[in-house]
Amino acid sequence: MASIPQKVVHQYLRHNKKFPHVWCAGCSNGIVLGAVIRAIHELQIPKDDVMMVSGIGCTSRMPVYVDFNSLHTLHGRAIAFATGIKMVKPNMKVIVITGDGDATAIGGNHFIHAARRNIDLTVLVLNNHIYGMTGGQYSPTTPEGDFASTTPYGNIDEPFNICQLAMGAGATFVARGTAFHALETQTLIKEAILHKGCSVLEIVSSCPVIYGRLNKKGSPSRMLENMRDNSINIKAAEKLPPEQTEGKIIRGILKKDDKAVEYYDKYTQLVNRIKSKNK
Amino acid sequence: MTKKTEKSRDGVIILEEDFPGKMEVEDVIVDASDDPKKSPVYIFYNWCKKCGICVAFCPTGCLGRRADGTPYVKNPEKCIHCETCDRLCPDFAITGSKDKGGIFNG
Numbered sequence: 001m002a003s004i005p006q007k008v009v010h011q012y013l014r015h016n017k018k019f020p021h022v023w024c025a026g027c028s029n030g031i032v033l034g035a036v037i038r039a040i041h042e043l044q045i046p047k048d049d050v051m052m053v054s055g056i057g058c059t060s061r062m063p064v065y066v067d068f069n070s071l072h073t074l075h076g077r078a079i080a081f082a083t084g085i086k087m088v089k090p091n092m093k094v095i096v097i098t099g100d101g102d103a104t105a106i107g108g109n110h111f112i113h114a115a116r117r118n119i120d121l122t123v124l125v126l127n128n129h130i131y132g133m134t135g136g137q138y139s140p141t142t143p144e145g146d147f148a149s150t151t152p153y154g155n156i157d158e159p160f161n162i163c164q165l166a167m168g169a170g171a172t173f174v175a176r177g178t179a180f181h182a183l184e185t186q187t188l189i190k191e192a193i194l195h196k197g198c199s200v201l202e203i204v205s206s207c208p209v210i211y212g213r214l215n216k217k218g219s220p221s222r223m224l225e226n227m228r229d230n231s232i233n234i235k236a237a238e239k240l241p242p243e244q245t246e247g248k249i250i251r252g253i254l255k256k257d258d259k260a261v262e263y264y265d266k267y268t269q270l271v272n273r274i275k276s277k278n279k
Numbered sequence: 280m281t282k283k284t285e286k287s288r289d290g291v292i293i294l295e296e297d298f299p300g301k302m303e304v305e306d307v308i309v310d311a312s313d314d315p316k317k318s319p320v321y322i323f324y325n326w327c328k329k330c331g332i333c334v335a336f337c338p339t340g341c342l343g344r345r346a347d348g349t350p351y352v353k354n355p356e357k358c359i360h361c362e363t364c365d366r367l368c369p370d371f372a373i374t375g376s377k378d379k380g381g382i383f384n385g
């Protein structure tokens with residue numbers, strides 16, 4: 001009998017952690033984790049050169065399970081820690097994993113300033129439209145009219161569009177994927193990691209147990225089908241009149257600017273300038 | 280390394296073996312064929328949370344679902360090794376890949 005084959009993903013998991021992981025059945029966080037691992041595997045980046053940083057939340061438990069350098073920090077502060085790491089270890093691939101609440105509510109400030117500085121981080125925002133871990137409070141990305149435990153009559157706030165927010169703040173690579181389009185998302189993750197500068201990738205994901213139940217979105221597979229049916233690739237969308245793409249999730253690379261100088265490079269230039277002056 | 284193989288009532292082979300790297304996977308069930316190379320759909324039942332995603336998105340109807348939600352290999356010959364189940368399983372609990380050098384590393 002041949003030995004049991006091991007999936008590539010299994011080689012990257014921390015073997016001293018308890019599996020199956022804590023996420024609920026059908027939670028798309030696991031799908032995205034698989035895509036992240038496969039992307040890093042395909043890029044052939046050694047495990048020791050990857051730094052995965054997260055805040056607090058369901059999504060933010062991701063680095064706990066993978067055998068990279070990992071940092072599970074404070075709610076909303078992942079980008080602040082990641083900035084510090086990048087300045088000290090500029091050659092490390094620093095990947096921030098964050099939830100919608102983590103990135104745009106409590107951590108909104110860090111998020112926009114990392115984008116403004118164009119520091120070489122890869123920020124993956126898993127947008128499940130709710131605070132999953134703490135019982136379903138509404139987040140800055142909960143769509144208008146949707147239910148959360150703190151909006152029992154429907155949400156009246158206008159939601160953030162994470163990609164537009166990142167573009168407006170100055171991130172030089174901005175893209176959007178979904179958990180259902182796992183292969184496409186894997187390619188986007190690769191592009192985001194390879195881009196030098198602040199890359200923000202919003203991954204539309206699903207929380208079937210809290211957001212799904214409160215909003216009657218159906219089974220985990222039904223929620224993934226929704227992503228399939230209600231999204232469109234940017235290349236296809238560009239060919240259609242705007243009425244036909246209204247309300248759809250636009251997937252793909254929305255902004256890519258290779259010319260802007262990265263923050264650590266600017267810092268090195270500054271240091272060199274001062275050193276040469278003082279000689 | 281402990282190794283135990285037996286045929287269950289469903290005609291599936293139950294393997295018990297120390298997973299390389301101490302993974303806590305004890306039961307790996309493959310389909311009805313005696314030769315796992317021929318019909319390589321593996322479900323790691325210890326990790327499966329019965330969410331039904333693999334069954335819903337398998338394009339060929341190779342997988343089926345029991346009344347309690349457990350996925351199983353219903354029509355092994357139908358698998359086209361598209362790896363959809365591999366990619367969409369949130370628990371890394373199933374693989375339909377044929378390529379032992381690709382996603383498999385057995």
Ligand SMILES: Cc1ncc(C[n+]2csc(CCOP(=O)(O)OP(=O)(O)O)c2C)c(N)n1
Nearest residue numbers: 057058059075099100101102130131132133
């Ligand atoms: C400073 C601080 N405030 C509040 C909390 C409570 N808290 C933990 S997780 C969380 C929300 C996480 O939501 P999100 O980032 O969307 O991740 P999800 O759980 O949805 O994946 C909150 C408010 C905390 N841990 N620390």
Ligand code: SF4
Nearest residue numbers: 023024027058132207
């Ligand atoms: S509460 Fe929601 S986001 Fe958190 S693990 Fe469960 S399904 Fe996933």
Ligand code: SF4
Nearest residue numbers: 337358361362364375
């Ligand atoms: S590899 Fe494709 S065809 Fe085979 S079981 Fe998985 S989803 Fe079905």
Ligand code: SF4
Nearest residue numbers: 327328330331333368
């Ligand atoms: S997708 Fe994975 S966890 Fe869900 S039923 Fe299939 S094997 Fe089990």
